[in-house]
Amino acid sequence: MEPAADSAIAETPLALRGVHAELGGRPVLRGIDLTVGPGEVVALLGANGSGKSTAVRAAVGQVPVTGGELALFGTPVRRFRDWRRVGYVPQRSTAAGGVPATVREVVSAGRLARRRLRPLGRADRAAVDRALELVGLADRSGDPVEALSGGQHQRVLIARALAGEPELLIMDEPLAGVDLASQRILADTLRSQLAQGVSTLVVLHELGPLEPLITRSVSLSAGLVEATNACHPHELETGIL
Template sequence: MTQTIRQTGPGSEPALGIPVPAPVVRLRGALASLGGRPVLRGVDLTVAPGEVVALLGANGSGKSTTVKTVIGAVPLSGGDLELFGTPRGRFRQWHRVGYVPQRTTAAGGVPATVREVVSTGRLAQHRMRPFRRVDRAAVDRALEAVGMLDRAGDGVGDLSGGQQQRVLIARALVGSPELLIMDEPMAGVDLASQQVLADTLRREVERGAAVLLVLHELGPLEPLIDRAVVLRDGCVAHDGPPPPGAGQHALPGHDHVHPHADARSGARQGLLS
């Protein structure tokens, strides 16, 4: 689905009549509860094709619940959700979406090799057909992208936490998704794996994928972030350039000055004043 928008100023938007793709995610007025407790209280969120959006906020602000509503793991009690211009209830093209959950045991407690875990990410493509050469090649490419091809035959239970996170990322990448959703991919991950993640995401963005990330701190991902959506108590408190000192310091009204902030962050300081 596409939409046509009108140019409002020189170079500010595409010219009148030129169709542009619909957002890959459009969440409007999202309401959701967990255990009878309201968690989302009218969240609006859009992610455009090729855009990298970070969800920031304190623990319990609704970040993970927001992405879980997008993938359907938490039902909406109110509001609307569209994926690639299609209402959520009619969306069936899940091969276009890759999801990396919060860090957990990659095999879910079931003995499995690295290759077997990553291969499950191709299920949406071959729809229960036998694995083909193209599927095996896609698994190899995904493992190579995260630096785990040499461990393909190893059991995931023998891997470190950072290595298991790489396996989960490879599983999400193996289908070449147009939308990649990652829930706190940096949590508890060593610096080497953080850099692998940053490099991997950079390649995915260059390929044209949109990325929605739940983060506490931007870290090495900061150069990739186009927009930050800060949640507070289940509501959007900020939607725009990433504020300096992401995470707890990103909440509007926080006036702590980071003397080490780079020029890009310094330009955003006014967002918090």
């Protein structure tokens, strides 16, 4: 194989080929093809239960792949260890998991894959500060996460993912329950990440303020890809929603 082709494959942040996955013994993904190329923002769309969350959870190694191939940066997910290259924002949940924690503590957890067992250093603290600034929560960093609204909570989860300075950002419904002002902050945040070359896979029900940033949309139906649309800013067909 040509070296150029080799490096092109290695640089593909996320590639799913004919991916199958099961939950509770039932097939949920039934042969998904999905690629997130360098610098792309791919929106994953589809009805409730179509398999969007399962696809992203497979991509971050939380759901085993039972067939096909899933690779991160050219490495099969089962062998992938370089998780600091990936930022994951799970579907809305409690950021602190019931444990009292401040906004800064939760966001600092995003540095874990980089720090390993070392204490938080100056570069870690600077990255946490930048992430808090990006999502507009710098002034709330000392507050307990329990004291935040749902939309602010969601921004904490995004800041936690950004604090790790990922090359691939995977977000599961980051706009769910978030008001328009917060959605715009998220759009600005994503725009700044794109400018730095971060690739993104984002599960959405409505494109909202993210619409101009999306380069491609992939629509799932009953565990299969129903449609793929190359999007140019402002040209996405809203009909696919």
